[in-house]
Amino acid sequence: MTFERAGAVMKRYDVIVVGAGPAGLTASIEAAKNGLKVVVFDENAKPGGQLFKQIHKFFGSKEHKAKMRGFKIGDELLKTASEVGVEVVLNATVIGIFPDKEVTVNIEDQLIHYKGDAIIVATGATENMVTFEGWTLPGVIGAGAAQTMMNLHSVKPGNKVLMLGSGNVGLVVSYQLLQAGCEVVAVIDAAPRIGGYGVHASKVTRCGVPFYLSHTIIKAEGDTRVTGVTVGEVDGNWQIIEGTQKYFEADTICLAVGLSPMSQLLKMAGCTMEQDPKKGGLVPVCNQYGETSISGIFVAGDVSGIEEASSAMIEGKISGIAAAYSLGYIDEESLVTKAKVLEASLRSLRQGMFAPENRGKILDKTEEGYDISMNLLKRGYLTEEEVESYPGVKSKKGIHPVIECSQNIPCNPCQDACSKKCILIGEKITSLPVVDKEATCTGCGMCVAACSGQSIFLVDESQEEGYTYITIPYEFLPLPKKGDIGLALNRSGSEVGQAEVVKVKTAKAYDHTHLLTIKVPTELGLKVRFFKQLQEVLV
């Protein structure tokens, strides 16, 4: 069916989806599954939005595709989308949404008019910037740009990188920079506490990266490009405290200071908008199904409030189903039943200490009543004394898991990974994992590889007199070999002695997380959590 207007004949779709990221793809899949004719437009040359840059394992539970790496989730979504008949048009820039759901798209230098009975806007977010002297120098880049260079194009963004921002993006990208072979000279943040998950911070810290909280960039040094950075400590009013200046040699400054919803299309369409700092900026007002003030225009993902890919995918599903309902493809009962399940799944992701309602709050106890480590929030690691206070850390004869998980985050793959029922999280996925001392650990290592936060280690004091064997998750190349001698680093990344690699285990089920078993003198067994290769030190 076509519509005549102003000389242009418009191609019609049941649903036009803007953005082929996690939210847009899941929305289009759900809509197509319910019989709708769906097209997805994306301005990029590749689909998947940010998913294909996410080489780390995701959090959540099985239903949220936890412990799967982002790019694999992207592959899966694209495959499903094509199976259910979703048409994905790339290099297609939506330049406007007009009355009666008319959409104009720039494809190959032609301005094409389309008409949708419903529109789902899933345009995602854009990175925030901060200004400081020298911020326009080459070498100052967004964290997203660093990810694009490394993970999509295999280009090293720089050699010595300073990361500004300790939220999950800053932490995850810092780790990926280390994986790419960059030196991360420091992670700094003006906030007094690390903003992202403690486990993400810990895996960066134990590689030797220092954190400077309550610090900000004063100046990017260099004439034609960044050669260094001067940072300083800030007081309660965000003013630099005189005399606290520190200089770092660096060729790259990575900014990870938050995201803003890319909601301009919705504002243009005439949707009622609101400024919501908790959602990251200007967002459309929408109902529980993601429908905006304009009937038939839906939103999903970061454009309706900054969260992460797992929740974006559920929101996408909900809006896809809601679009199907609004066009009469499914009945109300079916909508309510399906949405109920998805909303429960979304709720479980929005629980815990990083839940939207806890943003900006200082919590000092976990849901179970354990003390939250302030050391973790300020320095990025748990002290030896603190570690032992959590329910995942129990001393035991023979090989056993040590789970250094101390914050209520929505994640439970470790529980499913253990076939011997050593690890218990329970119904509520934000609960801290509890190690059952009575259960028998076989040392299979599935939990170590399954932990998206890389916070599970296997410790065995019974292998060899005077030594403790520690199995750590290892995601760096080159992979050490059995017999290699290297540096044993503790949780803060300091060298505490030497370690010998006794086993390197690689398995398909581990999904590219290698299990490195190192041996250290028994007195270091509770301290050592990372292995640094010697050749790496020499280079």
Place this chain on the structure above:
Amino acid sequence: MSKIRDRSIDIGTYCPQPDDQLIICRCEEITKGEIRQAIYDGMHTLTELRRFLRTGMGPCQGQSCSKIIQGILARELKISHLELEPAMSRAPMRPIEMSVLGNEVKGGE
């Protein structure tokens, strides 16, 4: 979201600041000083600043600078940035050549 602001309020006079030479809108190369000066010249909304200075009207369409400019404006007016009306959004949402804009095509076929 339409907000009415009293334009007769006195925000004082423009005083130079040490970081006024800092470029804020990279696409159009507009400095913090120029933006601050424009505010004291009477541009009290984001849309007015855009029209007066072309901030946020270059290739990135304000994706980098709009939040920063919002902050500068709010600070000079001594109000919360939440009280500011967001800048106008209109097609084309992305920079586009006139030849493309004029190249309307029937129905995507």
